[in-house]
Amino acid sequence: MKRIIYGILAFGAGGFLGFFSFLLRELPDYRALEYYSPPLSTRIYDIKGRLIDEIYVERRIPVSIKEIPDTLIYAFIAVEDRDFYRHWGINLKAIIRAAIKNIIKRRIVQGGSTITQQLARNLFLTPEKSFIRKLMEALLAIKIERHYSKEEILEMYLNQIYFGAGNYGVEAASRYYFGKSVKELTLPECALLAGIPKGPAYYSPYRDSIRAKRRRNVVLHAMVEAGYITEERAEKAMRAPLGVVSREEKKPPPGPYFLKEVKRELVSLFGKEYLTKGFSVYTTMDMDLQRVVDSLVEVHLQRIERWYHIKPKSEYPDSLIGKEMTPYLQAAVVVMEPDSGFVLAMVGGRDIRHSQFNRAIQGRRQPGSSFKVFLYTAALDNGFNPSDLILDAPIIEQIQDKIYAPANFDSSFLGWIPLRKALALSRNTASLRLVKEVGVFTVIDYARRLGIRSPLQPVLSLPLGSSSVSLLEMVNAFGTIANYGVRVKPVFIKRVVDRYGNEIYHFDYERERVLDERTAYMVINMMKSVFDEGTARYARRLGFKYPAAGKTGTTNDFTDTWFIGFIPGVVCGVWVGFDVPKTIGKNATGASCALPIWVDVMRTMVDTSEVQDFPEPPGIVRRYICTETGLLATPYCPKVREEVFIEGNEPVEKCYLHGGGKIKERTPIERIEEEWR
Known part of the structure; x- marks a missing residue:
């Protein structure tokens, strides 16, 4: 009997020891505490070091x-x-x-x-x-x-x-x-x-x-x-009272589309682990400006809805939430420093709850006449001058089996006009004649140099904006001109610091000269005329008196409206349209839809400081020319303006129409076109 009892006790003790040994083997290694790194929230800061948002799995x-x-x-x-x-x-x-x-x-x-x-x-x-x-x-x-x-x-x-x-x-x-x-x-x-x-x-x-x-x-x-x-x-x-702070519904941080792009870049750099690593992410956003831009977009879109009798966003049901494309009017805005590439503010859509599709980056739309800037840049960099004349007259081209006969916005023709006027007034037929002289592949080359990466079709209508591009690309390309020919990469994240204070990422300050600074200055000077005497002169009526350069863009049937422009130190682009392309309204143009948003955004950038004019680089000369011939003015020329030229490429002949001497010989084609005029 004792043997049985001892056997049971021994078996029990052995079982307990075996079970205890099993538990010890299954225990986690306590030494992992020495290397334990608890999940931490990642904090996102603006360009001035102010907290924008906190991202966490565990805060x-x-x-x-x-x-x-x-x-x-x-x-x-x-x-x-x-x-x-x-x-x-x-x-x-x-x-x-x-x-x-x-x-x-x-x-x-x-x-x-x-x-x-x-x-x-x-x-x-x-x-x-x-x-x-x-x-x-x-x-x-x-x-x-x-x-x-x-x-x-x-x-x-x-x-x-x-x-x-x-x-x-x-x-x-x-x-x-x-x-x-x-x-x-x-x-x-x-x-x-x-x-x-x-x-x-x-x-x-x-x-x-x-x-x-x-x-x-x-x-x-x-x-x-x-x-x-x-x-x-x-x-x-x-x-004592509880003393807890009020927990009213937390307002979302400004710039949801900006933050979405920041998070996308963080995933690209670090994977989704960034959510738990306790990073401090220093972005290029100016939080004050971003709030203003967020607000202005909604205010102006409501204005456009009323003016063109468009069904307002407020009348669409909440069932739209989560859709990529929305039926109501949309807009996108990008504000960037051209010398650094820092994106100061970005709006990718009207309501990120309804659609996370970023119209500033992911959207590809025809830019209309805003693309003409690349044509005129190519022309000036290849020997043309702002005073050179180009014919604004009907043009008919046969492309394969189709007849292509573009017209101007107002269906009129101005005859021989300077390149400056052709750009300022956005004359389509004059621009098509210019692209035939410059070459469409040359235009593509310059668009690429300046920052356009989207596919471009080598067709005659390219300068009129027939190929789709993103707003960020256009802002970057215009920024290259504003930066006097030096291209930079758009930057959303300046640097990232880990939980221990070590800098683990810093943006690459990529700078490449892609255009002669003198050419860039001439383009800037011509684009100033868009404000002073061209399609963006409405900005002056709105009270924007500062030195500025830019270009409007409107696509067929008033579908996409653009304005991209800059003042010294800041470039801004605006697009307004529908996700599924359709007419905004009769005569809805870049000047009436996109430009007012641009004006109000830029006004917030300049009201507190005086804006200087664009500085003139060495190698630029000025001459008074006759606007009718593009040659040096005489005392008898009725219309004279001061024009800018690259030194050595300025005209030397005096106006032949108003007492300057020998009449310039016309080519056969020019004589035919002169007879038409």
């Missing part, structure tokens, strides 16, 4: 134990683990007390876990309530206590616990509930914070303030019983 702001007030530490110890400084990982008295309650209830209702056990569970184990998990938790807690000091355990614990609403750790919780750092908390605030982790949703002061206050007072009583505070201090703290 956590690590703090050292020295930064956490003793009052908060005492509050947690009093309510969670009063014997924390006396036990070695587990509290046998608490375990026995919990076991008795669990046996009575016939289920696990109380755990008796120490702070160290909670840390072990939160970091390494699942939250399920089972005896095996509790045993593993206890064993792991003992190991942790053997290798880490009480202060180290407290620091890890207080940075790890969950406080609700996505907040982990005492610093994130303090900022969320009280709007200040944990080091600034008062006694009643510490007590409230210490009471929340038992049930973050149940004890949330935003969900039930009375319940939260009762829980706070429980913590205060526990602190008295533990000897951390006096009865008098506790009673005074119990009378």
Whole structure:
């Protein structure tokens, strides 16, 4: 009989040892705490270092134990683990007390876990309530206590616990509930914070303030019983209001499409891990400007809807949310520094909740006459002058089996006009004659140099904007001209710093000269005429008096409207249209739809400082010319203007029509065209 008993005992002991050995093998390695890197929120800042947004899976702001007030530490110890400084990982008295309650209830209702056990569970184990998990938790807690000091355990614990609403750790919780750092908390605030982790949703002061206050007072009583505070201090703290900050519906950060592009670039650089790495991302956004642009777009689109009797966005149902394309009027805006490539503001659409499609970057639309700038740039860089004459008259071309007979916007023709006037008034037929002289492949080459990357079809209508491009491309290309021929890459992220303060990314400052600065200046000077005497003169009527250069664009049937322009130091582009191309309204042009948005955006950039004119580079000369012949003016020329030229390429002949001497010989084609005139 004894042998049987001894055998049973030996078998039981062996089974227990085997089970215990199995548990030890299955225990996570506590030494991983030395390398533990908890998920941290990534914070996005604007160009002035102001916080724009916080991205997180777990919102956590690590703090050292020295930064956490003793009052908060005492509050947690009093309510969670009063014997924390006396036990070695587990509290046998608490375990026995919990076991008795669990046996009575016939289920696990109380755990008796120490702070160290909670840390072990939160970091390494699942939250399920089972005896095996509790045993593993206890064993792991003992190991942790053997290798880490009480202060180290407290620091890890207080940075790890969950406080609700996505907040982990005492610093994130303090900022969320009280709007200040944990080091600034008062006694009643510490007590409230210490009471929340038992049930973050149940004890949330935003969900039930009375319940939260009762829980706070429980913590205060526990602190008295533990000897951390006096009865008098506790009673005074119990009378204090909760002191939590108002949690009204949080306004979304400015520039949602800008932030979407920043996140896309972060994924490209670091993968989706950036969400938990605690990066500080310093962007090029000017938050004040971005807010203004966000607001202006909506104001102006409502104006356009009223003017052209378009069904307003407000009348479309919320069922549109999540659609890529929307039926209501849309717009896109990009504001950029041409010398650095820093994108200061960007609007990719009217409402990112309805559509995450970024019309400033992903959208490809025909740019209309705004593309003509590349034709005139190519012409000036190949020997043409702003004063050279080009014929604005009907033109008929046979392309394969089709007849191509473009007209001007107003269906009129002006005859022989200077290139400056042809660009300023956006004359289609004059531009088509010019592209025949310059060559369509040359135009493509210059568009590529300046920054256009979209496919371009080598057809005669290319300068009229027949190939689709993105707004960001157009702004970048115009920015190259504004930067006097030096192309830069658009930049959204300046630098990224990791949680330890190490810079792990810095943008590449790519600069490449692609155009002679003298040519660029002549193009700028010609584009100024678009404002002063051309299709953008409406800007002057709107009160925009500053030196500016730009170009309007309108596609067939008033479908897409553009304006891209710049002042010294800032380039801005605007597109207005529908996602599914259709007419905005009769006579809806770049000047009537896009230009007013541009004016209001740029006005915010210049009202506080005086804008200087575009500086003239060396190698530019000025001459007075006759606008009828493009030659040097005589005292008898009725229409004279000062014109800019690259030194050595200025005209030397005097006007032959008004007393300048020999009449210039015409080619046969010119004589035929002159007869038509």
